[in-house]
Amino acid sequence: MEVMEAKKTRIYSFGDKTADGNRTMKNLLGGKGANLAEMSAIGIPVPPGFTISTEVCTEYNELGDAAVKDLLKEDLKQAVAKVEKIMGASFGNDKDPLLLSVRSGARVSMPGMMDTVLNLGLNDVSVVGLAQKTGNERFAWDSYRRFIQMYGSVVMGLKPESKEDMDPFEEVIDHLKDKRNISLDTDFTIQDLKDLVYDFKDIIHKRTGLDFPTNPWEQLWGSIVAVFNSWNGNRALYYRKMHGYPADWGTAVNVQAMVFGNMGDNSGTGVCFTRDAGTGENQFNGEYLINAQGEDVVAGVRTPQQITKVGSKRWAELARVDEKARVEFYPSLEELMPEMYAELNAYQQQLEDHYRDMQDMEFTIQAGKMWILQTRNGKRTGAAMVKIAMDLLKEGMISEEEAMLLIEPYKLDELLHPVFDPKAIKKANIIAQGLPASPGAATGQIVFFADEADKFRNTILVRVETSPEDLEGMNKARGILTARGGMTSHAAVVARGIGKCCVSGAGALKINYKERKFEVDGKEFHEGEWLSINGTTGNIIEGKVATKDPELSGEFGELMTLSDKFSKMVVRTNADTPKEAAIARSFGAEGIGLTRTEHMFFESDRIRAMREMILARHEKGRRKALRMLLPMQREDFEGIFEAMDGLPVTIRLLDPPLHEFVPHQLATQKELAEEMHISLTAVKTKVHELEEFNPMLGHRGCRLGNTYPEITEMQTRAIIEAALNVKERGIKVFPEIMIPLVGTLEEYEAQEEVIRSTAKEIFEERGDTVEFMVGTMIEVPRAAIIADKIAEKADFFSFGTNDLTQMTYGYSRDDAAKFMPIYLKKGILHADPFQVVDREGVGALVKMGTEKGRSAKPNLKVGVCGEHGGDPSSVEFFCGIGLNYVSCSPFRVPIARISAAQANIKFGC
Structure with missing residues (x-):
């Protein structure tokens, strides 16, 4: 007997204290749909409706309009019928029309990024029926002109012709206001609103060649398609790229019965927050407008009023409005509609308690009845994020682990500038x-x-x-x-x-x-x-x-202390100067994972000696120039060791090709020739000799040190002598010397021999020693493959994921900008691999290199010092494969610390 395949659910209904979904279904219903279902189930007054799942958006993108319309046809009729039954009105009925709203809803909040249509279902006949049913002709025609304006813009694509031009609908509105000498939409007469309706229709026909659709079902499908299309609109694409959201998530579509805040002076709409989104203060706040619809509040069409009395007085101070004028013209909702305010206040507390996080809510008051249109975890500033998390913890509402997971690591950056x-x-x-x-x-x-x-x-x-x-x-x-x-x-x-x-x-x-x-x-x-x-x-x-520089709050320090409780992976910093090292240490860095010695050579008093070394014809001349650089390097290292007293410092030997240090402009070449007392031809010849077809793969890193071992000798001497000098001053020092760009065991061994023999020589000269380590930077794929061989000699590995990404992909960081945006837009890449580690390729090499290295040396210390060390997603991956530390720029240290703690909480790494 053939088994019938279960029909796929594409539409999920909610309303009248029941729901097909709940808040755990955000991936399928989107954040808005999941929360609407959740609120309905816990008894919050939510206008009934239904959610078309994110999977349908994916089907739409794959199959197209007609195929998906056919798939949804019957389910859509049934879903609308459920709403009709609850509301006691009929969709498409001329005398008692059910009107709908259509909104987007991705699995994460993307405020304003996708499209919305309100008052859907009206036409020239049903607007009259709505006026008669409600006894409010002005409200009916106001709703109709709003609907035409939104539908014309969102679905039919009427936009300003250039950035200097006004929105075509707003231009008509402003013209009529000027003609009537009024300033607010609420000043329009019924006849004004009727005139706007017909003017709007005329604009649509002239601009598009199409008539405004009168069939409500055609209007509904057009709006659903517009929401699906808006997922790939320019602003949504940019928002996704900015936050790293994948293109294949798609958006849900939420269809709800309309409730009206524009039915008169006993109606209104607003947005509110259970806590202050700017500061994190535990103060209910928000804004509302009387006789308005929701879009009016967020679009700034009229200046809204404050919900609470406290907020209203604060607003009056900032706007320089005296108390008498405030009460008369800008009363709070608490003062104007105390019963409605009390009901709203109770709902906001219920929702914060239920979700255990600060909520961002939208509400509508329709003729004295309160409706909650949506709730979501509120967007907040970095400062507010930290305060809210720590306050909720102190209030006993959430656990320490939950407090850590409320933090968006990147937002900490706001506090540090x-x-x-x-x-x-x-x-x-x-x-x-x-x-x-x-x-x-x-x-x-x-x-x-x-x-x-x-x-x-x-x-x-x-x-x-x-x-x-x-x-x-x-x-x-x-x-x-x-x-x-x-x-x-x-x-x-x-x-x-x-x-x-x-x-x-x-x-x-x-x-x-x-x-x-x-x-x-x-x-x-x-x-x-x-x-x-x-x-x-x-x-x-x-x-x-x-x-x-900002002063960090007490809550920030508490959060950082809490992060250390949960983090197993150490966070170091990339720092090339004592100042950078000190900043990073103040942010909690537990050592330096990368000091780039080449950055020290570019200062004016050093570049000359560096160029003299490069232009020398033989080893004797190079050593002479290097002796000039030695005290400068030694001084640099002493300052860094002092700043990191008691903490390890990893120093990478000279890495870039020599051509980066020589002048390429004729005028500068002439100056150098004069300074060095050599001919211009000699300078130009040397510059030409140093040119490489592909410097990234050329004469650099350990290849440079093995060709000119005197460079490695000088740098080793500077490091070890600096360590001994600060040791004499009572400073604890733990230098780690890192050999860059190793691809063979023999390359590593040749450089290690120079380092250890030079150190031995210095110890004999000084009659003192200091413990130090020699390791390598794994940034060539071959090094990851033979990591077990290298680990037999090396004391530590540090993965240079910047270069490892370049060599694994064959992408140049300097040139990738030419094609990277196109690759991301087309979905060829889901994220920029120079910002978020590529787990399948580069990540696999890091994992393999770590495992092979520890197979030869079980206690091998392994870290990452590329830019990925400060990216939360990458930190999570590195934690999961058992790395000892990540290293990042000073201002990203707090981000990495939080990310490491969150990774441990989520995955126990």
Whole structure:
């Protein structure tokens, strides 16, 4: 008997305190759909609806529109029927229409990156029926014009023709406002709204050649397809690339019954946070608008009001509004609708307790009834992230392990960079005040368009309001300033998510895009002029303002101490100077994993001696020049050893090819010839001799040391003598000498012999010794393959994953930018292998090299000193294969420490 295959579930319904899914199903239902199902199941008043799974998005991308439409046809009808039953209205009914919203929902929060359509299901007939049913003609026509505007933009593709042009729909709205001498959408009459409907339809027909669809089912499918398509839209692609989200995740589609915040003065909508997303303070906060729909709040169409009385008073101080005016014109929801506020306050506490994390919620009040439209773990600044995690731990809401896992390692970077110097701020000229949307300090030159955010080295992006299309420019800019919008506007939410300083709602700014300027109190500020913004206070400051290093909070220190409790893998730093070493140690580095000696040779007083060594015709001349370099190198190492008192220091011998040290410009070659008292021809000849077809594979690393062993001798002498000198001063020193670019055992042995014989000679000269290690940098694939042979001689391995990636892929780091963006966009690569370790190829070599090395020497110390040492995903991998340490740049040390702790918590490594 043939077994019937079970029908695949593609649509999951929720509503009326029941749900087909739950919050554990984010990969299938997306974050929004999973949370809607969860909220419905625990009794939160959620408008009923259904979620089309992320798997359908994948099917759509593979099979196309028609095939997926056929697959969903019957399931879609059944899902809509369930919503109709709960709401007591019919989709497509002319007299009692059920209206729907269609929203995206990826498995991770991507605010504003994909598309939304509201009020779906209206046409010229049903709008009349809606008006009669509700007894509110204004509400019906307002909903209809909103629907046409959103559908026209999102589904039918009507956009501004150029960046200087306005949105075509907004242009019509502004024209009508000017004609009627009004400023707000709520001032439109019913006839105004009817006129807008017909004007919008006319624009759509003229621009697209198509009529606005009147069939609700056609509208619904068009909106579903638009959400699927938006997964691969430019802004979503950029957001995914920025956060490393794979293209094959896809997005779910959430369809819900509409509830209306624009039904009059007893209705409204808002966004709220269970804790402060900027500071982490345990204070319920948010913004709302009366007689509005949700998009109005985040789009900055009107300046929203605060939810709580406390927040409202704080906002009034920043906006310089006196208490009387605040209460009259900007009352909090707590003051205006105390019963609705109390209900909302109870739900926010219930949801935070349930999810055990700060929540970002959207709500609508429809004629005195509260609806919760969504909840998600809220985006937060780095400072807020740390405070919230440690506060929830102290409150007993979460465990130590859970507190560690609430940390996004990369966001710690926000805490480690400059803020405005208080002394400089006292002298600053504050020209305007906005809302402190995302903390921090930013100074830069003014730009007005997101695609020009990199026009100057440091820029402040100034916009009336931002949109999701601006994401790339927002990420490139040093700071973001908007004239419209509140603390929950698109600019504010995105800025906090990417760690950018942002000031929003600066209404005093009169921005003129065409002339590339803005005006404040009669004074003009043009593109390219310097401006400073303070995302912590909302101050907008004329000109440049000096910055200073931040002071880390007590919670940050507590978090770092907690990370050490769970981390088994040590974190070291890459540092070439005592200053870098000291900074890294202050951040908790437990040694240096890479000191690049070549960086010490580029300073003006040293490069001459280095060039003299290179230009020498014989060994005697090279040794003479090296004797000049010896005291300089020794001094450098002493400073680093002092900074790392008691901790190991790995020093890589000279690595780059010699051509990097010689001048290639004619004028500089002439200067060098004069200094060296040799002919210009001799200089040019030597420069030509040093040129290589592929310097990455040429005369460098241990090949250089084996060709000119006197270089290795000098560097060894500088290291060992420096170690003995600081030892005499009572400083504990543990030098580790690393031989670069080894590919054969014989290469290693030849260099090791030079190092150990030189050290022995110094010990005899000084009558003293110091313990030291000799190891190698595994960065050639062959070295990983013969690691067992090398390990019989070497004291340690350090994987140089930068070069190992280059040689494994055959990609040049210097040239990869020409094709890497295309490879990532096409999915040929899922991540840049120079940023995230390639586990299948490069990672396999690291794993094999480690295993083979320890098969010969079980206690072999193994680490990583490439840039991957500071990448959370890569750290997780290195921890899993049993490495002793990772090494990264000083400011990434806290990131690596947290990543190592999280890896141990997740995988026990």
